[in-house]
Amino acid sequence: MTAGHPARVPVVALVASAGGLDALARVLGPLPADLPAAVLVAQHLDPFRASHLTSILAERTALRVAEARDGDALAPGVVLVVPAGRHLLLTPEQSVVLVDSGPLPPARPSADLLLATLAVTCGPRALAVVLTGKGTDAQAGIRAVARCGGTVFAQDEATSAHFGMPGAAIGTGLVHAVLPLSRIAGAVVDHVGREASLTAFSSGRGGYST
Template sequence: MVSATDRPGPASTGRAACPVVALVSSAGGLIATGTVLSGLPSALEAAVIVLQHMAPDHKSLLPEILSRRTGLPVAAAYDGQPLTPGRVAVAPPGRHLLVSGDRRLALIPSGPFPPSRPSADLLLVSLALAAGPDAIAVVLSGKGNDSATGAAAVHRFGGTVVATDAATSNHFDMPAACIVQDETVDHVVPLDQVAPLLVGLLRRPRLGAGTPG
């Protein structure tokens, strides 16, 4: 077993960097994501990424819908976008969303074949490598096991993993796939407790805070 102190950290970016919260979901994720965002303060000291599975040819209104649930600015993610505190970037259809070593968003075509699209695993693995202990993965309602590998990567690189419980997950497959892995998930909570938990986590002193990340 690897302890937190033994876990590798993120690649150095040469600048201070904010925490990054990734909300990933599939079926039932719209309500779940909106519930979490509605409980976050407008002065949130973290960047937020939203990823929900959708067909590549789907015309997504997800940013517009979610913007009605939160005081945080919400917009579709664009290639090269910097991760900025207090802003919500939404993965667009037809693209996988990744985080680069300098903590910018990168979009690549998802194509017509699996893995799940957009892929939560690809996002979370890249986030783990880029942000290390600054990463918080939140696994919400969804079918299938996409996010399990990514959540394990976030844990391995010192980040925090949160999953909703069975009683409040419309579809429990995705959270369950993470929970069954030994020690991957740090917090299993009801959906209405995710936002308060995130606020509390972001108030804690950060590992390496005050030094360039």
């Protein structure tokens, strides 16, 4: 690994809107503390109200959960939650940039902006998971993820409190797996385990490539 640059680990982005708290908790809850992937969480939040999303999720998973801050580096086993009223972007060095959302749409935080930047910075190491929510946010983002070689999962209609976001994602024809909520955590573990093994193998050093 080159000095000053983070390990190139798989990155999982969980995006949600209405009904997302329960869905996010049920996906994060079974994930092991040593998950060989970084995790990003974006749920639409009212920018004018205090959010307790980070603290609630921290109580329901063995992973370390923190609210994302400017300059944070992605790390395996760490969940970064996008704060209310901000959008999260990733730099080529896999560090976080937060930008103010402003008073107008898109939805805040924007799944489309997060997933588009994830796609171009992480390519095949990106896994986008579209959970329950109203509207169509994430539809453009998952197009970018798929175009750049990443993988997309979506929650099925039967287990979604609101099927707008996952339905819009599925409608693109680019979703690799449509899953009930109870199966998403296991699918994430299986996927990132395979990706981490491939990355370590390709590095030729038993570690992550740069």
